[in-house]
Amino acid sequence: MSTSSIPARPRMTSQDYQAFDALFALSSSIGSTDAGGLHRLTASAADKQMRDAFCLWLKQQGFSVHVDEIGNIFGLMTLVEGAPWILCGSHLDSQPQGGRFDGAYGVTGAAATIAALVRQLSEKPARNLAVVNWTNEEGARFQPSLTGSSVFTGALSLKHALACEDAEGVTLQAALRSIGYDGNALPPLPLAAYLELHVEQGPHLEQQQKQIGVVTETWxxxxxxxxxxxxxxxxxxxxxxxxxxxxxxxxxxxxxxxxxxxxxxxxxxxxxxxxxxxxxxxxxxxxxxxxxxxxxxxxxxxxxxxxxxxxxxxxxxxxxxxxxxxxxxxxxxPRQQLDNSLSQLALAQAEKLGFSAMPMRSVAGHDAISLSYHCPSALLFVPSVNGLSHNEREFTAEQDLHRGLDVLMAMLSELSLAPEAAE
Amino acid sequence: MSTSSIPARPRMTSQDYQAFDALFALSSSIGSTDAGGLHRLTASAADKQMRDAFCLWLKQQGFSVHVDEIGNIFGLMTLVEGAPWILCGSHLDSQPQGGRFDGAYGVTGAAATIAALVRQLSEKPARNLAVVNWTNEEGARFQPSLTGSSVFTGALSLKHALACEDAEGVTLQAALRSIGYDGNALPPLPLAAYLELHVEQGPHLEQQQKQIGVVTETWxxxxxxxxxxxxxxxxxxxxxxxxxxxxxxxxxxxxxxxxxxxxxxxxxxxxxxxxxxxxxxxxxxxxxxxxxxxxxxxxxxxxxxxxxxxxxxxxxxxxxxxxxxxxxxxxxxPRQQLDNSLSQLALAQAEKLGFSAMPMRSVAGHDAISLSYHCPSALLFVPSVNGLSHNEREFTAEQDLHRGLDVLMAMLSELSLAPEAAE
Structure with a gap:
C-alpha cells in the first residue's frame, strides 16, 4: 500500500507503438532500396526529404525544432524552464545500400517515446526532454564519422567539420547549404543525460538469447x-x-x-x-x-x-x-566507459519489465560514445538478426524494437520524474 | 649512272618536319595536363576539340575527310582512281593523365608524311594514300581496347562496339553522338598495306641503342x-x-x-x-x-x-x-606476326637512311595488330626514354620522332611509286 501514493509511471501504449511504427515506416520509405534497405547518404536528396519529414513530425507533436550549424536537428520539449535536459537520439543518415534500422531506429524511437511520455505526464517533471538527429554519423560520404555529435561536444571543431570533403570535393558545408540544413548555433543546452537506442549490428544478443543489451564500454x-x-x-x-x-x-x-x-x-x-x-x-x-x-x-x-x-x-x-x-x-x-549509474538503471528497468538483458561491449562507434565525454550517457542495444548490418538485409523484429522503446520510456520516466532517485 | 633515269625519291624536308612539329605541338596542347602529359579520353570534350582540329588540318592539306560509324576519321588522298590504298595512322585518344606521344605521334606523323609526299610527287603513283585516327584504341574509357580498328576489320561488330558502356553507363554510341562523331559507313577501301608509327613504350631500343624498331610479331x-x-x-x-x-x-x-x-x-x-x-x-x-x-x-x-x-x-x-x-x-x-615483306622493307629503308634498326617484338597491342588480320601491316617503333609510357612524363626526342617519319616516307615512296618492287 505504500506505493499507492506514487502516480503510475507512463508506459508505451499500443497507440504509442503504432505512432512509432508509422514514423519508422516513413523513415524506411525515404531512400529505400529495391532490396528493402536504405541508401540515405548525408545531405543527399533523400536525407533532405527525411529531415523535412522528421521536422514536420516533431512540430506536429509539439516539439520546438532547432537546426544547428552542422545540421544536427534538435526537437526540444521544454517542460520546466531552466531545468537540465535529457537528450535522446541517434542518426538518420545511412551507409550506401545500408540497413533501415541503423540510426533511424534510435531517432524515431526517441522521438516517439518522448512524445508518448509528454502526452501521459500527470506530474511536473524535473527535466526537459529533447530528441536529436546527429549529422553524418556513418562517415560514409564525409570523414571522419560521428561528425555532428563530435562538433556538439567540441571534440571536432565546427570549422574543420564544415570543411570535410566528399569524394567529389564537395564540402559538408556546401552540401548542408544545398539541402537547407546549415542552421544556427544552438543556445546552451545543459545535459543531465544522453540516451541512445540502437540495433546491435553484431551477433551477441542473438547468440546469448537476450532481448536488451546495455553497453558498458566500447572497444x-x-x-x-x-x-x-x-x-x-x-x-x-x-x-x-x-x-x-x-x-x-x-x-x-x-x-x-x-x-x-x-x-x-x-x-x-x-x-x-x-x-x-x-x-x-x-x-x-x-x-x-x-x-x-x-x-x-x-x-x-x-x-x-x-x-x-x-x-x-x-x-x-x-x-x-x-x-x-x-x-x-x-x-x-580510446576504449571508453559509458555511465555506470545509467547502465545499472537500464538493466534494472529492463528486468522490471520482464526482459532478459545483459551488459555488453560495443565494437562500433556511436554518437553515445561522443556524448559520453560530455555528460552521463547510456547506449541500449536490441538484437540484430544474424548480426548483419550495413547491409540491405539488416533486420530487427518489431517486438524487439518495441522492447527497446519500453526500456527507454522507463528510463526517461525515472530520470525526468524522480531524477534524484535515479542519478 | 644507271640510277639517273629514276626520279629522286621524295624525302622529308626541314619544312616538312616543321609542319609535323606544329601539328604534333597542337595535339600536345589539347587535353594537356599541368605535368606535360595528355588527358584525352575517347569522346571527351578534349577528344572532340582534337578531332575538330585534325579534320580542319586534313582539309587544309587537300585530304578528303570521312568519319565512319564508329568515329574513325579517315583523311583520303585519291591519287589514282580505283587503285588500292596504303593506310597509315594510329589513335588520338590517351590514357587518363597519360603521355602525349602514345598514338598521337602515329596519327600526326602519318598525316604530315603523306602531305609531304603528295607535295613532292613528280610521277604518277600506283597507290592511293590515306591517314586514319582509330577510335578508342586505349580502352581506358570503353572496353575492349582497339575498338575502331577492330570494327574496321570486322573482328568486332559495330553493334557490339557502339553498345560498350563507360563506368557511368554512357554508351560509346551516345558519347560519339554527343561530340558529333557518329558518322556514316565508309565506302569500300581496298588496302594494299597498313603502316603505323608508334613510340616503343618499353626499354629495349634504348637498352640496345637502336633508333628504329621494326615489330615482327606481338606477344x-x-x-x-x-x-x-x-x-x-x-x-x-x-x-x-x-x-x-x-x-x-x-x-x-x-x-x-x-x-x-x-x-x-x-x-x-x-x-x-x-x-x-x-x-x-x-x-x-x-x-x-x-x-x-x-x-x-x-x-x-x-x-x-x-x-x-x-x-x-x-x-x-x-x-x-x-x-x-x-x-x-x-x-x-593470340601471338601475331606482322607482314614479313613490309618488315624487311622497313629494315632496309632504315639502313639506307643510315639509322640503326632492329627487328623486335611488341608486348602491347596496337591498331596495326588489328589491321594485320586484314592486310599486310607494318609497325615501326621509335625509342621511349626510360621505357616509360601511359605516364605524363612519357618522352621521345624530336630527332627520334623525325627518324620515324623518314622511314615512313621511304616506305610510302617505295610502296606507292614502285609497288611491285616492294611487295
Whole structure:
C-alpha cells in the first residue's frame, strides 16, 4: 500500500507503438532500396526529404525544432524552464545500400517515446526532454564519422567539420547549404543525460538469447588513411622489375591487415572498407592508391603495438613494391566507459519489465560514445538478426524494437520524474 | 649512272618536319595536363576539340575527310582512281593523365608524311594514300581496347562496339553522338598495306641503342574481367570469421597475379590496372569487387596453362574468403606476326637512311595488330626514354620522332611509286 501514493509511471501504449511504427515506416520509405534497405547518404536528396519529414513530425507533436550549424536537428520539449535536459537520439543518415534500422531506429524511437511520455505526464517533471538527429554519423560520404555529435561536444571543431570533403570535393558545408540544413548555433543546452537506442549490428544478443543489451564500454579503434604512390606505366611492355605498382602495394597491405586479425584472434577486428586508386585504367600501372584501414580492439595496448609494427610492415611493402607510403590521417579512439549509474538503471528497468538483458561491449562507434565525454550517457542495444548490418538485409523484429522503446520510456520516466532517485 | 633515269625519291624536308612539329605541338596542347602529359579520353570534350582540329588540318592539306560509324576519321588522298590504298595512322585518344606521344605521334606523323609526299610527287603513283585516327584504341574509357580498328576489320561488330558502356553507363554510341562523331559507313577501301608509327613504350631500343624498331610479331595476351561477390557488413562488430569480404578476395588475387610473373620470369607480364569496389565505404565490408586482369606472354602455351591454373587459384581464393567469383569477360589475343615483306622493307629503308634498326617484338597491342588480320601491316617503333609510357612524363626526342617519319616516307615512296618492287 505504500506505493499507492506514487502516480503510475507512463508506459508505451499500443497507440504509442503504432505512432512509432508509422514514423519508422516513413523513415524506411525515404531512400529505400529495391532490396528493402536504405541508401540515405548525408545531405543527399533523400536525407533532405527525411529531415523535412522528421521536422514536420516533431512540430506536429509539439516539439520546438532547432537546426544547428552542422545540421544536427534538435526537437526540444521544454517542460520546466531552466531545468537540465535529457537528450535522446541517434542518426538518420545511412551507409550506401545500408540497413533501415541503423540510426533511424534510435531517432524515431526517441522521438516517439518522448512524445508518448509528454502526452501521459500527470506530474511536473524535473527535466526537459529533447530528441536529436546527429549529422553524418556513418562517415560514409564525409570523414571522419560521428561528425555532428563530435562538433556538439567540441571534440571536432565546427570549422574543420564544415570543411570535410566528399569524394567529389564537395564540402559538408556546401552540401548542408544545398539541402537547407546549415542552421544556427544552438543556445546552451545543459545535459543531465544522453540516451541512445540502437540495433546491435553484431551477433551477441542473438547468440546469448537476450532481448536488451546495455553497453558498458566500447572497444578502442585505430583508423588510418594511408596512400601508396608508385609510377604510372604501361601494363604491357613495362618490365616487371621496373614497375612501381601502387595497387599491388595496396593489395599486400589489405592482406596484411587481415593477417593481423587472424594472428590475434577475437580480440582484434580489422578491415579495409575503402580503396581509391588512380588512374584506375585496365592498361595502366596504378600511380596512387589510398586505403582506409581500421583496427579495433578491446585491448588498447595491442593497438598501440600495432601502430608501430604495422607502420613498419607498410614500409616493407613500400620497399618491396618500389613505392612510397604516407600516413594521411590517423585517429585513435580510446576504449571508453559509458555511465555506470545509467547502465545499472537500464538493466534494472529492463528486468522490471520482464526482459532478459545483459551488459555488453560495443565494437562500433556511436554518437553515445561522443556524448559520453560530455555528460552521463547510456547506449541500449536490441538484437540484430544474424548480426548483419550495413547491409540491405539488416533486420530487427518489431517486438524487439518495441522492447527497446519500453526500456527507454522507463528510463526517461525515472530520470525526468524522480531524477534524484535515479542519478 | 644507271640510277639517273629514276626520279629522286621524295624525302622529308626541314619544312616538312616543321609542319609535323606544329601539328604534333597542337595535339600536345589539347587535353594537356599541368605535368606535360595528355588527358584525352575517347569522346571527351578534349577528344572532340582534337578531332575538330585534325579534320580542319586534313582539309587544309587537300585530304578528303570521312568519319565512319564508329568515329574513325579517315583523311583520303585519291591519287589514282580505283587503285588500292596504303593506310597509315594510329589513335588520338590517351590514357587518363597519360603521355602525349602514345598514338598521337602515329596519327600526326602519318598525316604530315603523306602531305609531304603528295607535295613532292613528280610521277604518277600506283597507290592511293590515306591517314586514319582509330577510335578508342586505349580502352581506358570503353572496353575492349582497339575498338575502331577492330570494327574496321570486322573482328568486332559495330553493334557490339557502339553498345560498350563507360563506368557511368554512357554508351560509346551516345558519347560519339554527343561530340558529333557518329558518322556514316565508309565506302569500300581496298588496302594494299597498313603502316603505323608508334613510340616503343618499353626499354629495349634504348637498352640496345637502336633508333628504329621494326615489330615482327606481338606477344599473346589473356585479359580477364573478374568479379568477387561477398556480403556487405559492419567493419566493427561483425565477427571476422563471418565476414565475406570481396575486397580481401580481390587483394589476394592481385597478389597472386603478380606472383605468376615472379614465378615465370621475363616471358610473362601480368597486371591488375583497374579495380572497382562497392560500396567502398570506410566502415563497410566490401560487397563486390571487379578486377581487370592481364597476362601477356610470348608463350601462348603458358597463357593456356594459366587460363586453367589461375581459374583454380581464384576458386581457392573465393573459398578462403567465403565469396563467389565469376568471370565476366575473357579475351584471348593470340601471338601475331606482322607482314614479313613490309618488315624487311622497313629494315632496309632504315639502313639506307643510315639509322640503326632492329627487328623486335611488341608486348602491347596496337591498331596495326588489328589491321594485320586484314592486310599486310607494318609497325615501326621509335625509342621511349626510360621505357616509360601511359605516364605524363612519357618522352621521345624530336630527332627520334623525325627518324620515324623518314622511314615512313621511304616506305610510302617505295610502296606507292614502285609497288611491285616492294611487295
Amino acid at each position: 578502442a579503434a585505430l583508423k588510418w588513411q594511408v596512400t601508396f604512390r608508385g609510377e604510372q606505366n604501361h601494363t604491357g611492355p613495362a618490365l616487371m622489375s621496373r614497375r612501381r605498382d601502387a595497387l599491388l602495394a595496396a593489395a599486400l597491405t589489405i592482406v596484411a591487415v587481415r593477417a593481423e586479425a587472424d594472428r590475434h584472434g577475437e580480440v582484434l577486428h580489422t578491415s579495409v572498407g575503402r580503396l581509391e586508386t588512380a588512374p584506375n585504367s585496365p592498361n595502366v600501372v596504378t600511380r596512387e592508391a589510398t586505403l582506409f584501414i581500421e583496427f579495433r580492439s578491446v585491448d588498447e595496448a595491442l593497438l598501440q603495438q600495432l601502430r608501430d609494427s604495422f607502420s613498419q610492415q607498410m614500409q616493407s611493402i613500400a620497399q618491396q613494391t618500389a613505392t612510397d607510403v604516407s600516413l594521411d590521417r590517423a585517429q585513435f579512439r | 599473346a595476351a589473356l585479359k580477364w574481367q573478374v568479379t568477387f561477390r561477398g556480403e556487405q557488413n559492419h567493419t566493427g562488430p561483425a565477427l571476422m570469421s563471418r565476414r565475406r569480404d570481396a575486397l580481401l578476395a580481390a587483394a589476394l588475387t592481385i597478389v597472386a597475379v603478380r606472383a605468376e610473373a615472379d614465378r615465370h620470369g621475363e616471358v610473362l607480364h601480368t597486371s591488375v590496372g583497374r579495380l572497382e569496389t562497392a560500396p567502398n565505404s570506410p566502415n563497410v565490408v566490401t560487397r563486390e569487387a571487379t578486377l581487370f586482369i592481364e597476362f601477356r606472354s610470348v608463350d601462348e602455351a603458358l597463357l593456356q596453362q594459366l587460363r586453367d591454373s589461375f581459374s583454380q587459384q581464384m576458386q581457392s581464393i573465393a573459398q578462403q574468403t567465403a565469396t563467389d567469383v565469376s568471370l565476366d569477360r575473357a579475351q584471348f589475343r
